């Protein structure tokens with residue numbers, strides 16, 4: 001069993017920020033990642049609202065964050081934490097490779113993609129349905145695809161896809177988009193993005209691979225078949241914390257924290273997209289990580305003073 005004072009679970013922007021702050025404070029910790037460091041930004045094609053970062057490429061930003069960890073001699077522990085329980089005054093983390101014990105937890109596990117809920121949907125994942133335009137967009141070069149959703153992700157990724165594919169059908173269930181005005185303007189200017197607002201997908205067609213979808217308008221009660229070979233789903237996310245095996249206070253399904261990111265469970269912090277907050281962006285994620293790490297530093301100092 002590996003014993004480390006703090007465990008950060010998830011190496012997205014919030015986890016990486018927490019790691020940098022803990023390192024500077026000289027606090028021993030482990031930073032866990034089960035997949036690719038960088039979190040969602042490693043799968044994002046375009047970033048233009050993170051101050052100081054003018055490059056705009058998500059993968060590049062994820063790589064730069066990783067490089068910054070290396071420069072600060074912070075290693076990532078590549079293990080998937082499957083379960084967290086309470087063991088007296090500590091937390092026991094069961095990973096795929098090892099078991100760990102920590103006094104403080106920083107949960108930075110983010111969110112996972114929501115499913116559409118259509119019949120046969122699972123069958124087409126990786127065979128026409130994708131959650132990642134950046135990863136799979138090139139497979140649909142000069143073909144017709146659809147994007148589902150009306151938030152920042154759907155519009156940003158529609159713009160990205162429009163430079164690869166021949167046509168993007170952007171399908172949104174309401175007339176108004178949820179995305180930022182600037183993005184809406186850009187999307188409307190693109191000739192090969194066709195807007196299907198107030199439309200829902202009703203049916204998926206295809207044998208082995210997706211061959212088309214049936215959409216229905218909620219205004220006209222009309223059905224239409226769109227002969228697409230790719231469907232990119234951007235309908236939001238749900239918080240990912242099923243590894244936590246003890247009761248924890250939530251709000252609207254997300255983990256509730258105080259101003260210092262501490263949850264209803266003492267010494268258990270939630271940072272980034274997994275926690276209840278108004279704005280889920282890189283800028284707020286890195287801020288969460290810094291605040292929580294600083295609070296852990298303060299708690300340790302108080303404890304040290306009490307013990308003297």
Ligand code: NAP
Nearest residue numbers: 049116149150151152153154173174178234235236280281
């Ligand atoms: P989101 O903002 O939650 O938008 C999800 C979209 O999917 C909404 O338009 C929603 O419609 C639609 N939707 C939800 N369930 C659906 C269903 N079952 N069928 C059809 N449509 C459905 O998700 P997101 O765009 O992925 O963004 C997530 C968070 O990350 C947001 O806070 C966003 O601002 C942030 N983000 C920021 C940036 C950026 O700043 N550049 C980029 C990407 C994401 P309704 O509108 O009708 O609810």
